[in-house]
Amino acid sequence: VTEAGGTDTFTVVLDAEPAGDVVIRASSNDAGEAQVGGPLTFTDSNWDTPQAFTITGVDDSIADGDQQATFTVEVKDGESHDAYDDVADQSVTATNADDETAGFQLAATQVQSVTEAGSTTNFSARLTTEPAGDVVLRASSGDPGEATVGAPLTFTSSNWDTYQWFTVTGVDDDLDDGDQVTAFTVEVKDGESHDAYDGVADMNWNVTTTDDDTVGFTLSTTSVSVAETGSTATFTVVLDTEPEGDVVIRASSSDSGEAQVGGPLTFTSSNWDTPQVFTITGIDDSIADGEQQAVFTVEVLDASSHDAYDGVADQSVTAAVADDETPGIAVTQGRSYPANTVAEYGST
Template identity: 40%
Template sequence: MNAGGRIFISGQDILYNGVTTAFLQNYLKVSTFASDVTTAAHTETGVTGDPITSGMALAAAAPADFASLYVDAVTPMADAAGILQHGVTTASSPFSAVRYRGDYSAGGFGMVFSTVPFESISSSAAAPNNQATFLKNVIDYLNGQAIAVRVSPPSAAATTEAGGQVTFTVSLSAQPAADVVIPVSVSDATEATVSVSSLVFTAANWATPQTVTVTGVNDSVDDGNIAYQVVLGAATSADTAWNGIDAADVSLSNTDDDTAGITVGTISGTTTTEAGAAVSFTIRLNSEPTADVTLAFSSSDATEGSVSPASVTFTAANWNTPVTVTGTGVDDTFFDGNIAWTLVIGAAASLDSLYNGNNPADFSLTNLDDEAPPATKFYVVDDATANRTFEYDSAGVPIENYALNSGNTTPRGLAMTAVGDKVWVVDAARRVYIYNTSGALLGNWALGTLATNATVEGIATDGTHVWIVDARSDRVYYYANAAARTTGTQTATSNFALTRGNAIPKDIVWGRQNNVSYLWVVDDTTTVDRVYRYTLNASGVSTAVSSWAISTQNAAPTGIALDPANGVMDLWISDSGTDRVYRYADGRTLTAPVLTSSFALGPGNANPQGIADPPPVAVESQLPGYRVEQSGVADDSQFPTVVNRRSLLPTGGVSGEQSGLTTLLSPVARRSSTAVTKKSETPVISERASRVAEQFGQSPVAVSSGGTESRELLDDVFGQLSSSGLSWLH
């Protein structure tokens, strides 16, 4: 020990058996003692703050091979310290063990002396109240444990912007000779705060862990999870062993609770009106931007809707203040129906990469028209991707459309009556579907008598009876009193064959004039397409027939219509090749009517399969959208130039309110009666045709040089001249 040794002495009766006073005081560091203050099993209590026994409660009892337990009371020397307390309050000293550590650097020794035998201390109690922990602490003390600041692991790896906390503790590894102060701070005060700015350790509390609480700091920026450190600064102390000791910092992160984004509120409605009714919604950012964010608003159709404001800019100051955006209906002075428009929210523009290009969803709106719709002039049914019925006004402008019933998958004809309250649609599956004028299904029934492989191509009705044309048998089937039927099956009352030449019929329409009922049938042959008029008797079958050729422009006829109330004598024919409707003025009365005008079907109305004219709206010549026919007189002739419109391709649409119609003018041109397929002739242009075309501002139209049948040509020419009121023709 004189050479700087270190020793742990433990046992009973060491002092009782006698030691010199010099050894007792100089080496055992005991000033005085009292023998055998307790012999019973008891608990030895540690001394608070002691580096060996602080917090201990050691159960002591005589081992099995001991006759008895003898524990002494010892009074430590001034430079030593008592470390165990026997609990006998009447004893001269409360301690049963002492410790001492000299200046090792100067050759001093270290010693721990306990009158409580080591063997008597419990070996099975939980730490720290057992032999193992006591012995470890003794050895650490005697070895002169390294000077260090002890920092516990943090309770979690991260704080949160919502105020989530993390804690850890700090203590010293050895008793200091003077107070030790450790500064506490954070590396980024925008992410966290600490509960203390410094920790002070004394000779009394050096071993007691002190808690540091770290709290996350909130911001409004989507900046992700930010790492930072709790900085434990270098210790300051008058004890040179501790002064400057720098503990390891604690690394943490602050979990972000912001997400860059744009919140668009619920819009107040989905419709604006031409009367100025508006809809609105609010918009704001979800987090504070690092740079200004600008959003633009616009209308997809400025003629239907306007948007205010045109743009808004969000900054770090107003990012979470909702801005109201309003979409207002724009008025016009004509009926155009309810028009869809889009309130467009443009992509965000910003130097903040988390916001730049962020594009909220647009709003789909409808501007409700406040003008009364025009009267429906035509119904057209199609067989396209989605089978629908379309309504048009007299100028060919679409009014509305609606879907057919799901069972009505292959419509092949359309019919109406002068009453105009129902629409009959015949299907290729040999069924008749009845709708009201808003597209609601009223019922359907099956066509009896027809063969299972019949090719149904058209339907006609007078409001009481129904006629069906079958292209496979080239026959018309008459169903008496079937117009009122909405269910079941009806057998045909009678039928009649179409006249020779009336092959591949495409549609049929009923009309009555001068107390005579007629059926008009349009066909689509490989040569000349024609309209046939059949005179009906009281039994609904034909007794006479006449016909006239339709224009080559109208080369794929699929439907035929007339005014069932006899307001005008025109005929209209739909065409699936051009998706147009062609008008033949006075087609019901002339032997060779001319193609007068046409209009294109509306968007989506492809592959038309039937056309019907509801109750009349006016005399045809007074309807908007139709031009008065022109005629001219050639320089070298006193006779009017014959104007046949069947060979002229449609001209451009007229302007203004007539935009839906095309007026047709052309010189005479006919197809060869010997041609095998349509539009296969070798054309020539006559000198007279060129002059007529020049007169009407048209390009010359090719005239067939083939063997046109003279009677057919004369019928056509004279029919037109006769319809012009030339009395000399008779």
């Protein structure tokens, strides 16, 4: 039978002609699921003609799945010939097909985005039909590196139509990965839910995690001082974000006759956040040229670097180079003897 009111029948007939009337009744063990007509009276003239009991499905508004009702078929002793009093009861089982569709729905009233800084948003869920037992909905993140989601929600036969909330939290990374969309799968936890909900289809819900990383590098200083005596100075470079491939940084001098710098530095996805050192060395000349400046351009070596770093702007470090010549006039005597002497007669 069905909750929509579908009926079915079964017949009863006596096995032997009775000496008086025999009344047979059927009774449901669950009149909320299926009911039966009757009773039926057999006489000594119609005892061998089958008579029908009609079973009718009973509707409810609960997604309870297909339910069974058992009908006990028995002789009504008080209204039947005594010879039938001891006849054993029999039973008929009826299945009542559910006509509710188990399901749930999702909704939100907030913007569905979170930040890598760890902000939260939420979306809600509720059942679309009353369950006959608890139903547990769980959400799982398609990318826990971008966003996570809170604990499962339990719905009962009394709170099934009240929205409950899943909370989504943004997760930080160090990649300049742009805004990322994470799909959350919401599903019935079958083992903890009424069986009528076991077949309910999963649903997906999307939340965007906004990026807070920008490719680049950071210098420890933009000016240093060295001397022509060969003294050195250092500055460090560190990447601002974790690269998805190697990044090579080089520094080049605007005047290698005044100051020079060491070779390129390579950063990887594992050492990107550890500063590395460039050493600048003053270069000697023999000119009393005073303090000079050399400008070091610090740049990503595109050809050797992950493409995401190609557009990073150059930066510069200025080195002041101290002169080591002493300005002045060197005086050399022109004769060996007598030194720096003139005579009264006018020698020079």
